[in-house]
Amino acid sequence: MTSTAKPVPTIAIEGLTGCAGELLVILENMEKLIPFVRIKRFSFAQSDNQSGPVDISFVEGSVSQPHDLEKLIKIRANSRWLVAVGNCAVWGCVQKAACARCSVNEMLGAVYGADSEIAVMPATPLHDHVKVDVELSGCPINPTQFLAVAASVLKDHLPYITHKPVCLECKLNENPCVLIEKNLPCLGPVTAAGCGALCPSAGAACYGCWGPCESPQMDAMATILSEKGYSMDDVLMRLKSFGAPTHLFERLDPLLAKN
Numbered sequence: 523m524t525s526t527a528k529p530v531p532t533i534a535i536e537g538l539t540g541c542a543g544e545l546l547v548i549l550e551n552m553e554k555l556i557p558f559v560r561i562k563r564f565s566f567a568q569s570d571n572q573s574g575p576v577d578i579s580f581v582e583g584s585v586s587q588p589h590d591l592e593k594l595i596k597i598r599a600n601s602r603w604l605v606a607v608g609n610c611a612v613w614g615c616v617q618k619a620a621c622a623r624c625s626v627n628e629m630l631g632a633v634y635g636a637d638s639e640i641a642v643m644p645a646t647p648l649h650d651h652v653k654v655d656v657e658l659s660g661c662p663i664n665p666t667q668f669l670a671v672a673a674s675v676l677k678d679h680l681p682y683i684t685h686k687p688v689c690l691e692c693k694l695n696e697n698p699c700v701l702i703e704k705n706l707p708c709l710g711p712v713t714a715a716g717c718g719a720l721c722p723s724a725g726a727a728c729y730g731c732w733g734p735c736e737s738p739q740m741d742a743m744a745t746i747l748s749e750k751g752y753s754m755d756d757v758l759m760r761l762k763s764f765g766a767p768t769h770l771f772e773r774l775d776p777l778l779a780k781n
């Protein structure tokens with residue numbers, strides 16, 4: 523009699539250039555996944571790693587060095603599903619924002635000296651280079667969202683990931699609004715939900731670490747913060763610090779001209 527049991531899905535957890543925050547979140551929650559998968563590669567956490575194709579690759583980090591790009595292209599070729607995890611992988615995060623302010627070679631020289639031979643490139647998110655099937659942002663990712671995404675992809679379903687603004691979660695938590703009541707520069711209106719409005723729930727302003735929400739009104743956000751007395755330089759630095767794409771700021775030009 524032939525067995526009809528489906529093979530156990532294989533996964534890989536891979537890191538490019540990043541702080542490894544996503545890898546830690548995945549590691550902390552791995553016991554919930556282990557009954558349903560076989561981990562073929564997770565070099566951050568295990569020494570017995572195998573090459574070859576997998577059903578799902580979860581990839582953290584941005585493409586910031588040529589070997590990141592080579593690794594990413596191999597990962598894509600070996601994965602049925604490629605899931606970008608964390609702000610670095612989805613938006614490019616703080617390193618992408620830094621690369622927009624000065625050249626990577628200037629930064630390299632300042633940190634490692636002018637004669638450094640380390641190969642670097644401007645930091646970019648994964649979707650600039652390969653097809654990405656699912657993007658799960660966060661800095662770091664939310665464990666509940668990660669497990670929900672993993673459960674969907676394991677069943678070959680595209681997961682639902684909210685891109686509503688943080689304000690929605692903030693209101694569900696019945697928080698007082700720190701933007702209105704304390705004049706803090708809260709970016710909740712233009713930032714994607716997923717963290718449970720962590721910062722406003724503690725009385726602090728959201729600084730946008732989840733990346734932009736759907737259809738973020740950057741110009742309206744900048745106008746509000748400018749009217750509250752924040753300088754346009756500070757506002758733009760804050761709005762761009764987690765790698766939001768430049769096209770979201772196109773409508774800001776007239777505002778910039780005024781400042």
Ligand code: SF4
Pocket residue numbers: 688689690692693697698699700701702708709710711719722728
């Ligand atoms: S505190 Fe921030 S996230 Fe909460 S409602 Fe106000 S602007 Fe939105």
Ligand code: SF4
Pocket residue numbers: 688713714717718719720721722727728729730731732733
């Ligand atoms: S409230 Fe904003 S800055 Fe704080 S964790 Fe959530 S997305 Fe990040």
